[in-house]
Amino acid sequence: MKNTFLNFNTLAATILAIGLMTACSSDDTALTPDPDTESDPEPEQESRWLTVAAAKMGEEPGDGNGGTLIYAVNTVDAKDPTIVIEPFDHGFIAPSNRTARLQSSEDGNTIFNISYAGDTGGNYTKYNVEGGQNFTPTGSEVSIAPYVGSAPRWIKLFDGDQTGAAVYVSNEHEIDDNGTPDDATDDTYIRTDANIGVVTLDLVNSSIKEFQEHSIALSAEEEADGYYISRIDMPVLNAA
Known part of the structure; x- marks a missing residue:
């Protein structure tokens, strides 16, 4: 019986040769990344203005x-927990x-305002947002x-x-x-009767576009119970 022995030097040389062949083969083959497994870096979002409104109290807290x-x-500072803003102390009135x-506005660069109540109530104004307390009036003031x-x-x-739309309700x-017209006791x-007025505003040219009034009534049963429309807080317009 003939036995074949492979000494250590021969075995080491054989393993080294196989390793070199594998390395050469790896160098010759370019690896193509799988587009399904490669994740694209998230695009940086462009910063925009965020306007914070602070309502001051009159005589009573919260009034x-x-x-x-x-x-x-801006959105960068808004996400930074170390940034502190003080609109009550440094805000634009x-x-x-x-x-x-x-x-x-949709891009945050413009603020539209209609003043509420008092001698300036109902005045429409528009401002360019420039950061911090810097708001520059633009366009005409319209009552x-x-x-x-x-x-x-x-x-x-x-x-x-x-376009903007403002509403009110008048009652009679x-x-x-x-x-007995002179005696209210009987x-x-x-x-x-509830009369709704709607005025539409041209926000681009700071002007009034149209005004319409509509009388609206509830059902006879509801009116018999004393119900009527006296106020509209948040109008919603649909396709109709």
């Missing part, structure tokens, strides 16, 4: 009767006797008070910052005086 201050901070009715009063509610449509009570309440 909002002291006016409104606004302060703009938005014209309004009470809490200003504010809307922002919508003759149409919707000095304390209107309003919204900005999502049409590329083109229908009373049966029972033939009067009988019948119903209340």
Whole structure:
């Protein structure tokens, strides 16, 4: 019987040769990354202005009767926990006797304001946002008070910052005086007529586009129970 022995030097040389062949083969073959497994780096988001509104108190905490201050901070600083802003101390005073009715443009670069209540109530103004307490007036000041009063509610449509709509409700009570107009003690309440006014604003040119009024009524059963519409806080416009 013939036995074949492989000594250590021969075995080491064989392993080394195989290793060199493998290394050469690896160098000759270029590795192509799998697009399905490679993750693209997240694109950096462009910073924008975020405007913070601070309602000041009048005589009582939380009454909002002291006016409104606004302060703009960019998104980078807004995410930084070390950044402190103080809109009450360093904010821009938005014209309004009470809490200003504010809307922002879609890109955050413009603030639209309708002052609320008082002698300036119903005044529409627009400002370019420049950071911090820096807000520069732009466009004309327009009063919508003759149409919707000095304390209107309003919204900005999502049409590329083109249009705003403000609303109000006026009421007239229908009373049966029972033939005694000078004596209110025998009067009988019948119903209340609610008249809604809507004014649309051209936000680009700072002007009034259109004004319409509509009388709206509830069901006879609801009116018989004394219900009527006296206020609209947040108008919502649909495709109809």
